[in-house]
Amino acid sequence: MMRLLRAFCGLLALFFLMLMLVSCGASRPVRASARARRVVATAGEVDILYEELYFITMNYIKELKLAYGEDALESETVRTELENLVWSHLLTEETALVSLGYEYGLDVHKGDIADRVAADIAATVENEYEGDRKAYIAGLEEMHMTEHYARKSIGVERYLANEIKLFCRKNMHIEDATVYADLEKNNFICIRRVLVKNETGDAVGDAAALATAERIRAELAAITDVQARCAAMNEAIKSPTNKDFGDTLGYGYYFPRGYMTAEYETALFALDPYEVAETLKTDDGYYVIMRMPIDMSYVEKNLLDLKDSYYQIEYNRLVTAEYESLTLEKTRFGERLDLTDLPPIDVDGGSVAITVWSIVGASAAGIGVIVLFAYLLRRKKRA
DSSP states (O other), rough: HHHHHHHHHHHHHHHHHHHHHHTTTGGGOOOOOGGGGGGGEEEEEEEEEEEHHHHHHHHHHHHHHHOOOOTTTGGGGHHHHHHHHHHHTTHHHHHHHHHHHHHHTTTSHHHHHHHHHHHHHHHHHHHHTTOOOOHHHHHHHHHOOOHHHHHHHHHHIIIIHHHHHHHHHTTOOOOOHHHHHHHTTTTTEEEEEEEOOOOSSSSHHHHHHHHHHHHHHHHHHTTTTTTHHHHHHHHHHHSOOOOOOOOSSSOEEEEEETSEEEEEHHHTTOOTTTTTTEEESSSSOOOEEEEEEEHHHHHHHHEEEEEHHHHHHHHHHHHHHHHHOOOOEEEEHHHHHHHHHHHHHOOTHHHHHHHHHHHHHHHHHHHHHHHHHHHHHHHHHHH
């Protein structure tokens, strides 16, 4: 009799556990339908999933239709452009970072990084969607993004890169003499800059940003007096047009050679002090940059911070080397895909399936409890 009662209690606990799983649906991850996790390509040890290809493709299609019209995909040229854009975008610095992470025992979907990302997602749902899970899911659907892919992107951008930079710091030692030697060899630079951004995100906004940057650059270059040019640059930095907020104290930015992209460095290291560079276009917007002389008193006070830039150089080297070592290999599934007619992803399809099975499990447990309870009552009456 005691064995039966223990079994009864166990089934009752299972029943309530199932009910808790179903009722706590608002706090669990949003799982997409199974297709989202299918592998479309590999890059070394990194699997590229359908959810990533789907996100990139659907957003590129939107851009191509804006550029060429709603019938854009009927053009063979546009379809070829789409193929090139999508497949080339699947092997990026993010892929290299994920691959490096595996080498260092770091995975954005596991451990401490995954926990921090989960907290970020929860904060997003609470702050941007007022805790409304359905609105959050609708937002994911509008972007053609699964939560699994969002977690990966957040993990790489906010946490994985920093972990790898910490690895560089732990495994390097920069002497003071290294900094001073680079300063003497013209391998260090100081700049001040203005960033003009595309406010609308379209071609019109880009043209307007370029025109504004060119105007600021021309006005600065036309000033022959060094002090007056510096004063004008200071005013431009303080103006609402400038979207770079990292030099509020006016000391400028100090970089060793190798810290920036090659194109960026080639343009800036060729300048004389107080000379203004040609307008530089970056992913952030258009930069108007003036080279400044090195302030040795600033260097002495901020030597530790200047050393940090060498760790960034090592990080850049590691990521670049990893990226160059990777080759994108399509899977058979990826090869068969028609990017102009991709099967859709149900962003919450996996969660629905889990909920259904939870309900089924809870129901089965409930029925078991009822049957067992009825059996025990019957035995008791016979006794």
